[in-house]
Amino acid sequence: MQLTYEPVIGLEIHAELRTNSKMFCSCSADYSNAPEPNTFICPVCTGLPGAMPVLNKKAIEQATLVGLALNCSINEFNTFARKNYFYPDLPKGYQISQYELPIASKGYLDILDDTENPLRVVVRRVHIEEDTAKLSHEKNYALVDFNRAGVPLLEIVSEPDMRSVEAALSYATKIRAILRYLGVNSGDMEKGILRFEANVSVRPSGSSELRTRTEIKNLNSFRALTRASAYEIERQIKVYEKGGEVMQETLGWDEARGVTISQRGKEDSHDYRYFPEPDLPPLQLERAWIDSIKSGLPELPDAKTRRFMEQYELKRQEAMLLTSEKSLADYFEDVVSKSKSPAKTIHSWIAGEFMRYMNDSGLALEDIVLPAEKFAQLIDMVTDKTISGNSGKIVLNEMLNAKRGGDPQEIVKAKNLAQVSDTGFIQEAIENILSDNPKEVEQYLAGKETIVQWLMGQVARATKGKADPNVAKELLAKALEERRN
Amino acid sequence: MQLPNLTIREASDLLATKKISSVELTHATLQRAHEIDPKIKSYVTITDDLAIEQAKKADERIAKGENVTPLTGIPFAAKDCISTRNIRTTCSSKILEDYVPQYNATVINKLADAGAVLMGKTNMDEFGMGSSCENSAFFNTHNPWDLERVPGGSSGGSAAAMSASLCSFSLGEDTGGSVRMPAGFCNVTGIKPTYGRVSRYGLISLVSSFDCIGPMSRDVYDCATVLETIAGHDPQDSTTFNSPVPRYTQHVTKSVKGMTIGIPKEYFVSGMEAGVESSIQEAIRTYEKLGMKIQEVSLPNTKYALPVYYLLLFAEASSNLARFDGTRFGLSVSENAKDVIDIYLQTRHKGFGDEVKRRIMLGAYALSAGYYDAYYLKAQKVRTLLRRDFETALASCDILLAPTCPTTAFKLGEKTSDPLEMYLSDIYVVATNPAGVPALALPAGFSNNMPVGMQLIGKHLDEQTLFQVGHAYQQETDWHKQLPNI
Amino acid sequence: MAQQIDTEMVKHVAFLVRLGISDEEAQKFSGQFSSIIDYFNMLNEVDTENVPPASDITNNTNVLREDVAKPSMSREEFLNNAPQSERGYVKVPTVLGDE
Ligand SMILES: [Mg+2]
Numbered sequence A: 001m002q003l004t005y006e007p008v009i010g011l012e013i014h015a016e017l018r019t020n021s022k023m024f025c026s027c028s029a030d031y032s033n034a035p036e037p038n039t040f041i042c043p044v045c046t047g048l049p050g051a052m053p054v055l056n057k058k059a060i061e062q063a064t065l066v067g068l069a070l071n072c073s074i075n076e077f078n079t080f081a082r083k084n085y086f087y088p089d090l091p092k093g094y095q096i097s098q099y100e101l102p103i104a105s106k107g108y109l110d111i112l113d114d115t116e117n118p119l120r121v122v123v124r125r126v127h128i129e130e131d132t133a134k135l136s137h138e139k140n141y142a143l144v145d146f147n148r149a150g151v152p153l154l155e156i157v158s159e160p161d162m163r164s165v166e167a168a169l170s171y172a173t174k175i176r177a178i179l180r181y182l183g184v185n186s187g188d189m190e191k192g193i194l195r196f197e198a199n200v201s202v203r204p205s206g207s208s209e210l211r212t213r214t215e216i217k218n219l220n221s222f223r224a225l226t227r228a229s230a231y232e233i234e235r236q237i238k239v240y241e242k243g244g245e246v247m248q249e250t251l252g253w254d255e256a257r258g259v260t261i262s263q264r265g266k267e268d269s270h271d272y273r274y275f276p277e278p279d280l281p282p283l284q285l286e287r288a289w290i291d292s293i294k295s296g297l298p299e300l301p302d303a304k305t306r307r308f309m310e311q312y313e314l315k316r317q318e319a320m321l322l323t324s325e326k327s328l329a330d331y332f333e334d335v336v337s338k339s340k341s342p343a344k345t346i347h348s349w350i351a352g353e354f355m356r357y358m359n360d361s362g363l364a365l366e367d368i369v370l371p372a373e374k375f376a377q378l379i380d381m382v383t384d385k386t387i388s389g390n391s392g393k394i395v396l397n398e399m400l401n402a403k404r405g406g407d408p409q410e411i412v413k414a415k416n417l418a419q420v421s422d423t424g425f426i427q428e429a430i431e432n433i434l435s436d437n438p439k440e441v442e443q444y445l446a447g448k449e450t451i452v453q454w455l456m457g458q459v460a461r462a463t464k465g466k467a468d469p470n471v472a473k474e475l476l477a478k479a480l481e482e483r484r485n
Numbered sequence B: 001m002q003l004p005n006l007t008i009r010e011a012s013d014l015l016a017t018k019k020i021s022s023v024e025l026t027h028a029t030l031q032r033a034h035e036i037d038p039k040i041k042s043y044v045t046i047t048d049d050l051a052i053e054q055a056k057k058a059d060e061r062i063a064k065g066e067n068v069t070p071l072t073g074i075p076f077a078a079k080d081c082i083s084t085r086n087i088r089t090t091c092s093s094k095i096l097e098d099y100v101p102q103y104n105a106t107v108i109n110k111l112a113d114a115g116a117v118l119m120g121k122t123n124m125d126e127f128g129m130g131s132s133c134e135n136s137a138f139f140n141t142h143n144p145w146d147l148e149r150v151p152g153g154s155s156g157g158s159a160a161a162m163s164a165s166l167c168s169f170s171l172g173e174d175t176g177g178s179v180r181m182p183a184g185f186c187n188v189t190g191i192k193p194t195y196g197r198v199s200r201y202g203l204i205s206l207v208s209s210f211d212c213i214g215p216m217s218r219d220v221y222d223c224a225t226v227l228e229t230i231a232g233h234d235p236q237d238s239t240t241f242n243s244p245v246p247r248y249t250q251h252v253t254k255s256v257k258g259m260t261i262g263i264p265k266e267y268f269v270s271g272m273e274a275g276v277e278s279s280i281q282e283a284i285r286t287y288e289k290l291g292m293k294i295q296e297v298s299l300p301n302t303k304y305a306l307p308v309y310y311l312l313l314f315a316e317a318s319s320n321l322a323r324f325d326g327t328r329f330g331l332s333v334s335e336n337a338k339d340v341i342d343i344y345l346q347t348r349h350k351g352f353g354d355e356v357k358r359r360i361m362l363g364a365y366a367l368s369a370g371y372y373d374a375y376y377l378k379a380q381k382v383r384t385l386l387r388r389d390f391e392t393a394l395a396s397c398d399i400l401l402a403p404t405c406p407t408t409a410f411k412l413g414e415k416t417s418d419p420l421e422m423y424l425s426d427i428y429v430v431a432t433n434p435a436g437v438p439a440l441a442l443p444a445g446f447s448n449n450m451p452v453g454m455q456l457i458g459k460h461l462d463e464q465t466l467f468q469v470g471h472a473y474q475q476e477t478d479w480h481k482q483l484p485n486i
Numbered sequence C: 001m002a003q004q005i006d007t008e009m010v011k012h013v014a015f016l017v018r019l020g021i022s023d024e025e026a027q028k029f030s031g032q033f034s035s036i037i038d039y040f041n042m043l044n045e046v047d048t049e050n051v052p053p054a055s056d057i058t059n060n061t062n063v064l065r066e067d068v069a070k071p072s073m074s075r076e077e078f079l080n081n082a083p084q085s086e087r088g089y090v091k092v093p094t095v096l097g098d099e
């Protein structure tokens, strides 16, 4: 019998915090906007002899916020440690991190797995550390830019609770959404502001053993995360099927070739010789302070989804779509509050034409200028039948393309799109159509009722979409019956 | 009147009354340094031009009567592990031989603000690793009292320069006796302040949790003057205390009558040089005459202080010295380097002396997987016991009194072959650093014509009492006034 | 637990701290290390049951800095100290291996 395998995946997520200054010095942390390499540097972040670290208060607050959002217990007493290793992007020869006592531990995150079933992923720990310098590899040498060195970094470590690549992706996506909700990280993976490491092992399905895992480093997109994990799962299964053993090692991901590659360097690379950082006194966080941070937690995606389902009578998938980004959820609620139309209608507009425009244009919500008030007006015009749904879509696209929003009433006027429920005007159009198409009228009277659709289309064309379809339908049916002598 | 022999207080009075100028004092001291130091070799770098420039500025300050402090116009020397902007700072190591810091240590800025005049940088054991100054990568420093003998270490250069009147005060750095032991060997006064009392920002770290910058001077009063200037909270050093710095000098003359001195019995066991022991006993009698009570106390874990000290030193130093990797500053050796690792290996092989190599390797060993609990963690636990020893002992008395070293200065080369024997010379001074308590070293007599040092150990942040008790002794004795014949 | 620090171990710890070392040096250090480590083993005599490790001896906690960005130091001076630099970067030889 062929053995089937089950993957076991854990994720380590590195997220830079969004602070003004670096973790341990007052240099600007906005390295991606530095004018030149090595311009946001000082004795501390370049590891000059004698320089000493001083903790950034904002970074501690943000780290606490993340810990709370991930349902962790905040360790009121937590300490810093040195992780010792040599690398040219690590100026001191050690990274200041947290080891035995991280700021937050034992949390969880609820996600949906590959079968859309709920899965609770345990967050083992969240700890604070500093980012390294940026190394660019040239042909025969490398160049170091210390602008990024010392930028505050959070490491969020999960237990190996995920059993599929889809679950890992779902977890990673949700962490990203939460970090963005909290405003502590932009979620930009291209710039490396958020990056993943996957711990992957496989085991015979149904077994509970934990086999040797490999660690895939520096995954800089969701795509890389899923492809690399999937590749690694297949690779390990093949190793076992051939009767081999998986080696514990660190791997890199070759995006171009679509393979993981061994980075196993010297045998000591994992002996980091951690010990307490003597230059930094511990943190003793007061309960009241933690509570005050907690009170600043925004409504997070899950809670928002539940509320949207209840308050706006949306289906789970509908609500989840809107709450995937805080800005989108806020926009939705803004439009709802300014509109007289049902929330469900507003969801349809946002999920439909609005998001189609976002996808097609590649624009982020932040880049779109469409005041909620105007959007609400437009939707209401469709709801109260001032214009037809099709016209509404035309107007919306017009407004979105206008860059500065545009006024729906003016666009409707300019394009002469106002819908007409004046029976006289519609009646006249119908009479003309029926006299011009006696054959079709005959077919209808002979029992071919589907011809009504075609006739309705003719009405819409003749009235340039301005005829209220319900009124038109009623009048058309009446006119046809009148011809049945 | 020999200007370089003056105390800070004497010189400051003469400067204030305009009997001398800072330029005169600085010039005389520089001249003496150029004349005498070739024999002593206490300086690694002498900054003549800069010193004269600073002296002129000090004279202007005094002339205008603006912002004059007791240190305005006073020439000093700094141990070469204290960063000085635009002045090379070597730690007496080849790896930093040409390193010129971009910034000043906080203590240097404070002294500059006070108007003190920097004369130069003094020799030391490489990165502070040594007890005799023989581990300098450049040259040995000689004891001004006997050129055949060591000045002690690791702040040997600062002690010898002070002893030979090649500066009016100096800054040392005490990680495990490195101020007190050479102060004792060279007949000068020096203090290891409470850990966290003086900013370490800009001090090139040896052991971050032990290192203390401390002044060396002609007498206790001067020592108090300097500490008062350099101590205090520093926002750039998170391990400094926030509490205000007392005006030590205003209280040194207070009577010591009725106070209690504790004599740690573990410090008076066999192995002490007879002349050292008799000098210390004599000092105790002096205090009795001053109306102080003498009481035996116990520091039961004393014999473990040395292994605790060295283990933690090795561990922290192995990490602190990782930044000397040949890529951003300092020595860089890259013969046929194929990989950056080759630069690390070659630079550190060439750049570090044997003692440094020994210590960072052993430090990596003590921290590495599988040994951490047995060595590093164990040492940190015993360190807790050492701290408790001092707390308990100092609960029943005001200060403790002990020698700084079981012997007087030994001969150059005498102990260099056996690292362990060299470590043992630190036996009386190391325990205070893991405990963090302050200790003041002062001259206490002579044994075979070589100075004997004694130390007073106090409670956390109680430098005040040390100065008071030390000053009382110096009112009764004149050991500190004895100058080497050089 | 008297352990022998053999030359292999000396070479291992030398590599941990990126110290080039010759066979003769490894030999020399091996002998010295064994006696030093042996001396350290004296600590095994001490009962440290229920004794917490010493950590911060100042008892300071929560030493924090406001999140205010300040101007940085001179790049020119920084690069002057660097053995090699190029276009404002610090230049190092090829970097192999991981981390
Ligand atoms: Mg990490």
Ligand SMILES: [Zn+2]
Residues within 6 Å of the ligand: A022, A025, A026, A027, A040, A041, A042, A043, A044, A045, A046, A150
């Ligand atoms: Zn910086």
